[in-house]
Amino acid sequence: MAHTVKRHRGIMDWLTTVDHKKIGILYLLAGALFFGIGGIEAILIRIQLIKPMNDFVDAQTFNELITMHGTTMIFLGAMPIILALMNVIVPLQIGARDVAFPFLNALGFWTFFFGGILLNLSWLIGSVPDAGWTSYLPLASVDYSNSHGVDFYTIGLQISGLGTLIGGINFLATIINMRAPGMSFMRMPMFTWASFITSALILFAFPAVTVGLILLMFDRLFGGNFFYVPNGGNVVLWQHIFWIFGHPEVYILILPAFGIISDVVSTFSRKRLFGYSSMVFATVLIGFLGFMVWAHHMFAVGLGPVANALFSIATMLIAVPTGIKIFNWLFTMWGGSIQFTAANMYAISFIPTFVMGGVTGVMLASAPADFQFHDTYFVVAHFHYTIVGGLVLGLFAGLHYWWPKMFGRMLNEPLGKVTFWLFWIGFQLTFFIQHFLGLLGMQRRVFTYLPNQGFDKMNLVSTIGAIMMGVGVILFLVNVVITSTKPKNLGNDPWGDGRTLEWTIPSPVPEYNFKQTPLVRGYDAWWKEKMEGNTEMPAAEPVGSIHMPSPSILPFMMSVGLFVAGFGFMFAKDDFGNTALNFLFGNHLIAAFGLLITFGCMFLRSVKDDHGYHIEPEELEQKGVKA
Amino acid sequence: MTAHDMAPDNSKRRHRHEGKQKHIIAFIFSIVLTLIAFVTVASVGEVNPTFTVILLLVMAVLQVVIQMSYWMHMKDKGHVLPIVFMIGGVIIAFTAIVMSVYWVWW
Numbered sequence: 001m002a003h004t005v006k007r008h009r010g011i012m013d014w015l016t017t018v019d020h021k022k023i024g025i026l027y028l029l030a031g032a033l034f035f036g037i038g039g040i041e042a043i044l045i046r047i048q049l050i051k052p053m054n055d056f057v058d059a060q061t062f063n064e065l066i067t068m069h070g071t072t073m074i075f076l077g078a079m080p081i082i083l084a085l086m087n088v089i090v091p092l093q094i095g096a097r098d099v100a101f102p103f104l105n106a107l108g109f110w111t112f113f114f115g116g117i118l119l120n121l122s123w124l125i126g127s128v129p130d131a132g133w134t135s136y137l138p139l140a141s142v143d144y145s146n147s148h149g150v151d152f153y154t155i156g157l158q159i160s161g162l163g164t165l166i167g168g169i170n171f172l173a174t175i176i177n178m179r180a181p182g183m184s185f186m187r188m189p190m191f192t193w194a195s196f197i198t199s200a201l202i203l204f205a206f207p208a209v210t211v212g213l214i215l216l217m218f219d220r221l222f223g224g225n226f227f228y229v230p231n232g233g234n235v236v237l238w239q240h241i242f243w244i245f246g247h248p249e250v251y252i253l254i255l256p257a258f259g260i261i262s263d264v265v266s267t268f269s270r271k272r273l274f275g276y277s278s279m280v281f282a283t284v285l286i287g288f289l290g291f292m293v294w295a296h297h298m299f300a301v302g303l304g305p306v307a308n309a310l311f312s313i314a315t316m317l318i319a320v321p322t323g324i325k326i327f328n329w330l331f332t333m334w335g336g337s338i339q340f341t342a343a344n345m346y347a348i349s350f351i352p353t354f355v356m357g358g359v360t361g362v363m364l365a366s367a368p369a370d371f372q373f374h375d376t377y378f379v380v381a382h383f384h385y386t387i388v389g390g391l392v393l394g395l396f397a398g399l400h401y402w403w404p405k406m407f408g409r410m411l412n413e414p415l416g417k418v419t420f421w422l423f424w425i426g427f428q429l430t431f432f433i434q435h436f437l438g439l440l441g442m443q444r445r446v447f448t449y450l451p452n453q454g455f456d457k458m459n460l461v462s463t464i465g466a467i468m469m470g471v472g473v474i475l476f477l478v479n480v481v482i483t484s485t486k487p488k489n490l491g492n493d494p495w496g497d498g499r500t501l502e503w504t505i506p507s508p509v510p511e512y513n514f515k516q517t518p519l520v521r522g523y524d525a526w527w528k529e530k531m532e533g534n535t536e537m538p539a540a541e542p543v544g545s546i547h548m549p550s551p552s553i554l555p556f557m558m559s560v561g562l563f564v565a566g567f568g569f570m571f572a573k574d575d576f577g578n579t580a581l582n583f584l585f586g587n588h589l590i591a592a593f594g595l596l597i598t599f600g601c602m603f604l605r606s607v608k609d610d611h612g613y614h615i616e617p618e619e620l621e622q623k624g625v626k627a
Numbered sequence: 628m629t630a631h632d633m634a635p636d637n638s639k640r641r642h643r644h645e646g647k648q649k650h651i652i653a654f655i656f657s658i659v660l661t662l663i664a665f666v667t668v669a670s671v672g673e674v675n676p677t678f679t680v681i682l683l684l685v686m687a688v689l690q691v692v693i694q695m696s697y698w699m700h701m702k703d704k705g706h707v708l709p710i711v712f713m714i715g716g717v718i719i720a721f722t723a724i725v726m727s728v729y730w731v732w733w
Contacts, residue, residue: 176708200712204719240727291719295726303730 008551016551018102019511023109024087025406030113031080037120038072039473041065046430046466049459052451062447063130064149068123070133071153074249075160076116078391082256083112083167085398086195088406090171092502092509093192095180095518095525100173102549103605108166110559115160118566122152129153132445134242135216137227137235142220148570154217155566159559161206161213168202171195180501181540182520186280189500189524190266190273191398193280194259197287201248201255204291209245212238221569236301243294251290253387254354255283257394258325261347264397265329267497268344269336272524275328282321282328289318299370308367315365322358326351341495342416343400349424350393357385360435375445378438384431396423396476401495408488408508415479423472429465433458499527504537512546515620545614552610558601565594653697660686660693 008016017023045065048056057065091099099105122128127147131140140150175196179188188196216238218224225231227238266273273279295303295311329351338344360382364370373379403411437458442449449455493503501518502509504526516539522528529537568591576582584590664686667679696702701710 172712200715203712204716208723234731237727237731240723240731244723244727288715292722294723295730307730 012553013551015556016106016553018098018106018549018551018555020087020091020099020102020105021406021509021511023105024084024089026109026113027080027084027087028406030109030116031077031084034072034076034116034120035078035081036473038069038077039470041069041072043466043470045069046463048447049449050463051460052449052456054448057447059447060130063132063445064128066445067129067132067135067149067153068120071119071129071157072116073387074133074253075157075164076112076119078253078387078395079164080112081395081399082198082253082391083108083164085191085260085395085402086167086171086198086256089402089502090192090195091174091178092405092505092513093189093500094175094178094183095501095514095520096174096178097513097517097546098549099170100178101170103552103555104166104170106552107555107558108163108170110163110555111166111562112160112163114559114563115156115158115163118159118563119152119156122149122156125152127152134246135238136242137216137238138229140216141227151217151220151570154213154220155570158210158213158217159562159566161210162562163559164202165206165210168199168206171199172203175199180514180517180520183525186277187520187523187525189259190262190276190279190283191256191259193283194255194262197283198252198255201252201287201290205245205248205252208241209249212241212245215241217569221572236298239298239301240294243297244291246297247294248290250383250386251286253391254394255286257350257391257398258283260394260398260401261329261350262332263500264343264347264401265332267401267495267499268339268341268347269333270339270497271332271336272527273328274331274334275324276523278324279328282324285321286318289314289321293318296365296367296370299367300374305367312365312367316362319358319362326355326358339497341400342411342413342420343397345417345420346393346397346400349420350390350397353385353389353393353427357382357389360385373438375443376438377434377442377444380444381431381434381438384434388427388431393424396420402502403483404490404494404507405502406508407483408490409483409486410490410494411483412479415475415482419472419475419479422475423469426465426468426470426472430462430469431465433461433465437462493526499524501525501537512548512615512620516543517541543617543620545616546620547612547614549612550610552605554601554605558598561594561597561599561601563594564597565591568592568594650697653693657690657693660690
């Protein structure tokens with residue numbers, strides 16, 4: 001029988017929470033922090049490139065900036081904000097009370113967070129990763145990069161990657177096992193479908209990068225030879241491992257955005273998503289093909305014409321399911337009564353912008369052309385069109401759309417539209433012109449350039465655009481602050497046109513989500529009930545006591561342990577000029593202490609039986625009044 | 628939870644226990660497979676090494692099948708998705724390893 005649970009308040013509540021909605025908000029906060037850091041790095045990069053022969057930062061700092069910008073934005077900025085939305089929305093969309101493994105969910109967040117903090121502490125400690133976000137060898141080997149920079153990269157990403165992997169497995173289990181009665185796979189909202197496929201990609205792709213990072217860590221810290229050519233290692237192996245992960249990673253990033261766009265466009269067109277089953281099929285196909293194209297990042301390595309041709313064709317194939325999606329969104333809007341809310345403006349503008357990123361993608365997929373584009377600003381423009389013009393616009397759409405559900409307050413619409421225009425125009429200014437910079441021959445990753453090559457004005461324009469994007473993001477934050485002062489007075493379905501289950505419960509959502517598990521009678525379950533004149537979902541169970549998981553500090557402590565162990569391993573060979581410190585680090589005592597914390601917490605978790613607690617029906621009534 | 632809700636759960640659980648005998652057979656079978664493998668390796672000199680390698684691989688595959696289908700319940704109903712994911716994972720890992728090894732070392 002479950003015991004009564006100790007309820008925590010204030011900061012302890014957040015450190016111990018296993019509630020998927022609160023963990024989602026934690027992901028959002030952490031993602032915003034790292035997104036901000038990555039954004040500042042981007043602005044500094046653009047300031048350095050504003051004019052030829054600029055000396056705003058030196059070459060070393062510039063390398064650090066581009067490395068950390070890429071790494072932070074992909075692993076620590078974009079991923080957590082995706083996971084934030086997945087955490088808050090997916091259980092609601094499938095009619096579940098929580099994710100399958102609430103404890104693991106918290107563990108996933110905290111390992112991600114401490115991994116990210118470890119990586120970014122490199123700025124304060126003074127040796128920053130500088131081998132590019134791909135960390136190619138031999139540049140990233142001890143021979144050419146003998147500061148601790150790349151160690152921060154390998155260890156930070158291993159710890160945060162652990163969190164992402166845990167999150168992915170959790171969502172797979174949740175979506176497979178915890179759907180409400182009647183919520184068959186082919187009735188799941190597109191965002192849930194996209195999250196499902198994304199989680200599968202995480203499951204298959206992250207082990208590859210984890211292996212790669214472990215090998216690189218062994219090379220750097222323990223004298224391994226995996227990538228050390230004189231002793232029989234191979235540097236191209238790293239590129240394979242990295243891109244076997246790296247290409248699915250970009251689909252991990254974009255598929256949730258596809259899901260968000262599908263939900264937002266269909267809600268604000270007041271129409272059923274056009275071609276739902278083909279959308280599902282396309283998502284699955286993109287996920288599968290995403291694993292079969294990694295070598296298109298390596299055309300210039302010299303794999304030979306047959307391999308290059310095969311991977312060219314495989315890559316171009318992905319344009320087919322993506323095209324299906326684009327047309328389905330257009331047909332969803334066709335004939336709909338479209339509302340241009342801020343969320344929908346982001347969603348609609350996503351479509352042409354992402355198409356541009358896709359078209360340059362097909363251009364890059366052609367191996368002979370790629371020899372020209374390779375390592376130029378054309379590539380930079382391409383992937384920013386897919387990631388910023390695709391994913392980030394999708395995330396903004398999703399945040400505006402689901403903000404009322406997460407926080408019980410509607411983001412300010414006029415300010416949201418101003419933000420949209422600033423951000424969107426800024427984005428196009430920054431990156432459209434970079435296509436031409438690349439075609440003119442400006443190389444990626446160069447810290448400066450000579451005047452009078454035709455680069456000067458274009459770089460100036462690009463920098464102005466970047467600053468506009470920065471102002472746009474600041475306006476969004478202002479919007480968040482303004483909104484947080486407003487009263488929480490929204491109903492269940494603040495947009496009025498909600499189609500899916502998350503709009504059938506109060507905003508913000510009570511901790512148990514659904515007082516009674518809903519009975520799903522079709523695709524767009526809530527819309528279907530509305531069309532039949534019902535004001536609430538039919539229930540699949542009587543009102544009863546609800547089983548809830550207990551909060552726990554263990555996930556936080558486990559992650560702290562890994563964080564400490566990471567530092568212990570990294571500085572084991574350093575001379576601190578202090579006997580005590582040298583003794584502690586040199587004998588791996590710090591590392592052992594960190595691992596002891598982690599494994600000790602795992603042991604505690606295993607031996608301590610915790611059956612959670614129950615919320616009784618009487619309590620539900622009291623809360624129902626409040627909500 | 629009321630008694631009414633529990634009822635279908637119990638019947639399901641009883642159903643699962645029917646496979647006890649099969650589990651014992653599977654257990655004996657996996658021990659036999661392991662023994663065969665051990666004996667083959669132990670009798671160095673008497674058995675052709677190539678034969679040993681092939682036999683070991685066959686034993687390994689059989690062992691995986693038994694472990695998966697009986698102990699991981701893959702043969703039971705409602706395990707379609709785990710099977711799909713396993714096959715998917717195998718295809719992806721296989722492609723990635725074979726292709727990378729091929730390009731890196733040949």
